[in-house]
Amino acid sequence: MDETEHNDTPEQGQERDLGAEALLYHEHPVSGKLEIHPTKPLTSQYDLSLAYSPGVAEPCRAIAKNPADAYRYTARGNLVAVITNGTAVLGLGDIGPVAAKPVMEGKAVLFKQFGGIDVFDLELDCNDPDKFVEIVKALEPTFGGINLEDIRAPECFYIERRLREECAIPVMHDDQHGTAIIAGAALLNAVEVAGKRMEDLRVVALGAGAAGIACLGFFLTLGVRSENIILFDKDGVVCRDNLSPEDARFPFAVGRNDLGLDEALAGADMLLGLSAGGIVAPEQLRLMAANPIVFALANPDPEISRELALAARPDVIMATGRSDGPNQVNNVLGFPYIFRGALDVVADTINEEMKLAAAHAIAGMAREPVPDSVQRAYFQHGIEFGRDYLIPKPLDPRLLTTVAPAVARAAMESGAAHAAIEDWRVYESELLARVGIGQKLITAILSQARRDPKRVVFAEADSYNVLKAAQLVRDQGIAEPCLLGSEARILDLIEEHDLKGIADCTIIDPREEPELCEQYGELLYELRHRKGVTRYDAVKLMTDRNYFAAAMVEFGDADAMISGATKEYPKVIRPVLHVIGPERPGARVATMDVITSRRGTYFFADTAVNLNPSVEDLVEIIGLTASTVKLFDTEPVVAMLSYSNFGSVQGEEALRAREAVAIAQERYPEIIIDGEVQANVALDQELLAENYPFSRLVGHKVNTLVFPNLGAGNIAYKLLDSIGGCEVLGPVLMGMNRPVQILQLGSSVREIFNMVALCVVEAGRREPPGHDSES
Helix, strand or coil: CCCCCCCCCCCCCCCCHHHHHHHHHHCCCCCCCCCCCCCCCCCCCHHHHHHHHCCCHHHHHHHHCHHHHHHCHHHHHHHEEEEECCCEEEEEEEEHHHHHHHHHHHHHHHHHHHEEEEEEEECCCCCCCCHHHHHHHHHHCCCCCCCCCCCCCCCHHHHHHHHHHHHHCCEEEEEHHHHHHHHHHHHHHHHHCCCHHHCCCEEEEECCCCCCCCHHHHHHHHHCCCCHEEEEECCCEEEEHHHCCCCCCHHHHHHHCCCHHHHEEEEECCEEEEECCCCCCCCHHHHCCCCCCEEECCCCCCCCHHHHHHHHEEEEEEECCCCCCCEEEEHHHHHHHHHHHHHHCCCCCHHHHHHHHHHHHHHHHHHCCCHHHHHHHHHCCCCCCCECCCCCCCCCCCCHHHHHHHHHHHHHHHHHCCCCCCCHHHHHHHHHHCCCCHHHHHHHHHHHCCCCCCCEEECCCCCHHHHHHEEEEEHHCEEEEEEECCHHHHHHHHHHHHCCHHHHCCCCCCHHHHHHHHHHHHHHHHHHHHCCCHHHHHHHHHHCCHHHHHHHHCCCCCEEEEEEECCCCCHHHHHHHCCCCECCCCCEEEEEEEEEECCCEEEEEECCCCCCHHHHHHHHHHHHHHHHHHHHHCCCCCEEECCCCCCCCCCCHHHHHHHHHHHHHHHCCEEEEEEEEEEHCCCCHHHHHHHHHCCCCCCCCCCEEEECHHHHHHHHHHHHHHCCCCCEEEEEECCCCCCCCEECCCHHHHHHHHHHHHHHHHHHHCCCCCCCCCC
């Protein structure tokens, strides 16, 4: 099933754009979606002598004596092969191994993103099942697990069975068992909601491919009786008279070949669809028993749409493979965490006990209270177990720490494990450390923004990057752009770069809007007339697009503002402060950058506003930053940075930091904060605990770094952004009275896109702007 959060049916006119964007995405800045990073230092001759000859001989000798030591001295224990021959790729069919490579790379990045698992994708030019098995079996020493992908039926059944028998590492064909496990989890809960029993369930299945057969087999494991299953393929009902006992369909075949779908559905409890879109009519659902369970899992179009199904049967309990409705049966709920758990106990297989454990863990999560972070990510409130919530959402961060431990425990209890987990709490921390939270934060922001799009004014719409970002946010349903600038220039850029998706957006040139400038100028005059601004000055300033955009937001003519890609930060923030101002008179505003690295996600502040903050300024910055970090569904652990460690050096700057910490600890007792402390000490728990055991930061992973002055913070985040290896979101403007974000000069399309999404989410969390601002 789908393993993304985007629908596969773009709106009219967008499919061509999406295709072009996909090609650019895969080509630039480097080809493909994967690269290899060393995990050890390689900066000196000594390092090289350890990594390769002569030092590498020692782990080789150790492994030769004890092959299990490969899991100690190499990356094998965190390495999975994603292997295909390209014979059944998504909805594309038999396109061959080379053409399948982008999909396999995509699968690899999902393994890494959600499970922290490294992957080599292998595309084999081999359609002979026995030869395929021979090749993969020969590769076994390289990997800790094997994920088979996009291999056509019936060969996939034979290939997986043989590899599971012959390999001493986990092997799983995800198209079969990943789908089966997630569908099984949904069925466990659907049966409870419907008030039915597994052993009584009458199931009609459409589709006898790999996923369909695997789902039915797993349903048997869950308690469904084989005599209660009727299977249809493209030729009609599957009859045992036409099959050999070795055929994968045989266990689900019936004894007559004249059985039609209508007759089969009469009184049936469940319809499982893994076939083709639109082949089930509403009147056929009316034949089914009360509270019918309908899993219409064909993609991109289900066997019957949710809308038609509900119209025909208001009591239907429905799941699909789509992300634009509830109960999405999505394989990404399973495979990263199943392999994670299997690898972490050095399992030699993925057995039925482990699959059942995964299904029950996923089903159990849906019955638990849904975290606020998940509700916000999907812009839904009151998500709770029931017809519309049978399985967790794909962005639920609990999946990793719920499913992987359940699979690992099942492997240990069933005898499949060759290593044991001693401390499950420590294991949970290790799991979180493997994946970090960075991309999940951004993904959650984008998902939330899509569910409540806002009107965003783009103050620099005469820039290609800004216009391209505007088109993307509109195409993806994140925002409705309003473009400021010369209409002729903007339309020329739209034509030149084929950005027709925004050709009908509102375009405003403030220089051509004297009435609006008068109206907005009166607001500015009222705010600034005691600060040297005359009424004439105020109206004239409104011809500046940043003043105009800020006034649009203040007046409620736009929900949020984005600017800064073409101007220095001070030139943009000044109009915003003059028109909108901080949340309360005299309060501080500050900025924070979100730094996503291989070590995790960190929040830096202040990075763009306060030049030499006073003690009270630092205290406010700490409070603003901690509050903003919480909006990213992260509990802040704050280190106040300095060149001094807890009084080790006396100096004015260190003293300010020390005093700010003392006040902040009293003012914000709920926040874990300490300092002043050097950056390397704050981020090294062992060093911190050994030398400063009294610190409140001991035992807590620091994620929020407050810098003593603007120079330090600005230089730090820009260095990390420029050197590479990190992704930066920001600077995030904090403490403003309205949703405004100011970009870095020269921001990329991706950076603008992410910041607009953040702006939209911020706007969704605020009351609609009025006209009585105190700014």
